[in-house]
Amino acid sequence: MKILLTVQENCIAPRFDQATEIIIAEYDGQRLLGEPRTIILPHRSAEELSDLIVKEGVECVICGGIEESYHNFFIWKKIAVIDGIIGDHADALQRYLAGQLLPGMVLPQ
């Protein structure tokens, strides 16, 4: 499965629609398949990012604040969203893989 994280430097980006950088990780249920890919987006656009998420076949989005319309869109597309995350993105991914990441979580700094 593919997991997408919106990032800003080492952290989860504060807002989905303002993100210009994403990381896509692939997970086979036991371990990550290779190094997660980092993609720099040409500009800020929640719509284009949503399109990319659908086209990439992402199954889970980990992000900061996200508007309800986009959140609902992903749910409708059967894409899980763990939003409102504050903290280091690598830590967020590890916690997600361990089944310990919840929406609104503030990770230890």
Place this chain on the structure above:
Amino acid sequence: MNDTFAQIFPQVAIPTLLNAIPHGIAVVDRECKIVAINQTLEALTGVLLADVRGVYVDFVLRSNIARRGRTFRDVLASGDSQVIEGDIVSRDRRKIPMRFTISPLQDDSEELVGLVIVLDDLSEVVNPTGLGDESDISQSIIGQSPKMREVFELIPLMAHTEASVLITGETGTGKDKIAEAIHKRSSRSAKPFIKINCGALPEPLLESELFGYVKGAFTGAVKDKPGMFRLAQGGTLFLTEIGDMPLPLQVKLLSVLDDREFFPLGGEKKVQVDVRIIAATHRPLKERVEQGLFREDLYYRLNVLHLHLPPLRERETDIRFLINHFLRIFAERTGSSVKAFSDEALRVLMDYAFPGNIRELRNVVEYCVNMCQSQQIAANDLPKHLLTQPSSIPAPLDAQPLPESLPESKTTARETGRDWLSIEKDLIVDTLTQTRGNRSRAAALLGWGRTTLWRKLKTHGLVSPAEVSNEQG
């Protein structure tokens, strides 16, 4: 002065003071890390001070003004306060317009030690009714789909000209709102916007409504009546359902558009008018011209600028958005605790064709909010016709015909007793056969979005396993 209070004030009173102010407040240090936030900001962001103390303020506010912290660092560097308008995304995933007042904080020796950021909620200013409804037209036209984005791009262009505009689109697509939006953005916005429904009145009455009359023009004309053209002087006259205007009146309207003057009924003196015309119709005017029901010269006179509003079924990405929008509005209006639709209810709504477009969708949501007894609207809270009527093929009465006709349904449920699913499957296969497998054209013919067609293809087992695995991979 109470000495004890003065001594303990900095430690004890500041959090109380911050919490007493009905605005979100954040206090940050020189590194822009959170030192304190008040309860209002905790409520807005959904985070507790204890959890975010020491976190960069950008990550807590979730604003669009931070520029990766540069905005706050600029204030620290210059020592000058800044007031910036922007927005935040709240804990309940709402984008809230805010005014951010960022002020430097100094210690006793006037050393800059941090910043205080005050958030002023502008929702009420941006949208005085809080309902995004009648008071702010541009706020109330909603859509994110590519087709609506094209419309939004055209509105300002059309507003800045004086040419006549013809707005077409099925009933319930928002023609009135677009007309008003064009007027409000035009240089005529301070002048009247007068709307008249050309299909609602018999010919003599419509004529007198439009052009007015003078006292004694006919029995009952006991005083002068100015008429809509004169009432709209300097502004915009919106002629809705222009396709239903009787032919004799079309001649008179054309003459007014050409000469900008007319005789009121029974009048001997010409009245000069400066009025911009916006016309709208749900009828295919070109066809009515060919049928001799609408004057060709008037058609071309009105159709200087043309705006076509797409039906809701062509705005699939907007449906969900509109559902949530109306849900929020009606829940607020009625004080209902309804928060969302269940997955099943949403599926029914997404599969429904909404022949009445946004008006119908709005009414459906209003019905649900009023009927639902819990926080989540279930499928059985939906109007019954949505549940009993299958995802219908839209029949846009009198609307622009589709480029190709749907294949004639060979069977109906009534004739055969078959269930809808099998009929739907046949319909999809027939349509795909007609379009030689082209799914985009098939979706257009069926009145569905491509995603809906894809979902239904999967439901009916009409996609190959390879395609399904490609989609998942």
